[in-house]
Amino acid sequence: QIDTGFTLYRPKGCDKCNGGYKGRVGIYEVVRITDELANMIMEEASSIKIAKQAQAEGFRNLRQSALMKVIQGVTSLEEANRVTKD
Incomplete structure (x- = not known):
């Protein structure tokens, strides 16, 4: 869910390239392995269950990471x- 108050x-472009972007900004998927996730992995839980738990703990996928950069005005x-298209 995205807040509509932003x-x-x-991109506005520049005199040299008219592209509007300078440099590169990374978008990342980083999973912090908590005790709960470690236990699920050790117990060979399904990837769907592990993904749901990671999301419940704040994991952001590449799309969500990119959208955060949009909200922050970075891109x-x-x-x-x-x-991030499929």
Whole structure:
């Protein structure tokens, strides 16, 4: 769920490239292995159960990470969609 009280930014371009982006920004999937997740892995729980537990503990997938960059004004929605399309 995304809060509607934020501004979406668009690249404005520059004199040299007209592309609007400078440098690169990473989007990441990082799973912090908590005791609960470690136990689930050791007990060979299904990947679906492990993923649900990771999400319950705050895990963000690549798409969610990219959308956070959009909300923060670091990139545009178009760029987030481009790099996270299936």
